[in-house]
Amino acid sequence: MAMDKKKLKSRIINFIFFGTLFVLLVSTPARSWLLRQVLSTGLLNATIKKEAVADSSIVMPLTFEDLSGFTASTHELRDKIVFINFWASWCPPCRAEMPAIDNLIKKMRGDTDIVFLMINLDEEPEAGTKYLRENFPDLPFFRAKGMIPNDMFSGTLPTTIVLDKRGSIVMRHTGMANYDSKKFIEQLESLK
Secondary structure, three states: OHHHHHHHHHHHHHHHHHHHHHHHHHOHHHHHHHHHHHHOOOOOEOOOOHHHHHHOOEOOOOEEEOOOOOEEEHHHHOOOEEEEEEEOOOOHHHHHHHHHHHHHHHHHOOOOOEEEEEEEOOOOHHHHHHHHHHHOOOOOOEEEOOOOOOOOOOOOOOEEEEEOOOOEEEEEEEOOOEOOOHHHHHHHHHOO
């Protein structure tokens, strides 16, 4: 009888372990939560490197539109610092970094020198608008209009770039990162 209790306990522990692992593998919100915990360690903080500013080149403009159909281009945003995040609602790393981006935008609200573009790449835009509306209603929603320049986006989600006031890329980060750090905010402000 003692062996049966040990086997039962072992099976229950295995069931819980593999059940949790299964949920983390198939559930986008669960994977996003786990990745958010990784971001909170500070190991994946974003950085704008000084040498990137000296070596950067001006890239082709990105044309984008908002939900009302208003269309603009990064070329029109010269003399502004432009933070561009390419994301999709189905992407767990994108979801994991959204709270940090949301906090960054809230901290920078009112700073007219910095523009934030959240470029949604969902096949169906409704999925992206629904995700933001339910989770981060203050984040700006945009879609790329036409071709996205390869200098900005090569297919990896999430990808974040920062353009300086000349329109040059001074930061390109593929994968998730914490953009809500004091150091990153200071680096953004130093571009003014």
